[in-house]
Amino acid sequence: MADEQNPDAQAALEAAPTDAAQAPPQMQVLGQFIRDMSFENVAVQKGITMEGQPDINVQVGLDAKKRSTDGQFEVAVKLNITAKAKGGEATIFAMELDYAGLFAIQNVPDQQLHPYLLIECPRMLFPFLRRIVSDVSRDGGFPPLNLENIDFVALYRNEITRRAQAEAAQVTPS
Template identity: 40%
Template structure:
């Protein structure tokens, strides 16, 4: 139900409300693509009362899977250590399929790197928290990410690199 509220389904058959030329984007589905949880030092690690040092690595990927369908994947790796001993490792790739109709090509990639991740992030965040909790540790709630800001920073860095390489 939450998916429908965030992004209504799109009829890609062309038999919709007669506005076949109107741009449309929709979240078709979302899913766990890959999930791994490691607890290599159980049960001994549960005896340690120190808080773990947690390292979170994050990546966004996109893939065109059909003419009007693209996949956005969020990959997160969480590694927790207590006094140099691994407490747990979570490796998750969570993905969503997005459908596009009559959207200019130059607008698709920005959407896939900003709005797509924003829509599926809360669900990925829940999978991470539940997995860690189910592994016997307090759940980790990942901080929200401003995907628009990340995209702008990446665009500016790319533009700066292009400008710098043009002066060489």
């Protein structure tokens, strides 16, 4: 009996995917870098005293573009962070960070590539972004700013909805 092959197992082997289109997605981070960064300690420049916790506003922008090399993409996360004094209009500090990663991506269908680039790739970059923001805010004379997790799926959905509404507004005559 040990020499006999199981017909179900043989059928499963024959039905196994053999082409790359059905292979699992693969992502490799080829590099990461700060494209642009600025930090302004406005409190010191204008003599603003800070009492209590400031109001922090974080705006996130995402961008992805194909590189000339096949399967390589550059994905950027752009943060615009402002801290304002509680109950006031005075800005305490402002930080802008444009952080990018170079990714090699394989086996992702074309219709899924856009969300993959703007969701999965930023997730890979986020821990490094968090560390940079923490270090720079601390080195700028403030307590380290530890960013909360960013829901890149929600950001992607909101952007798709915003684009659809903008297109609908352009099509609809006023």
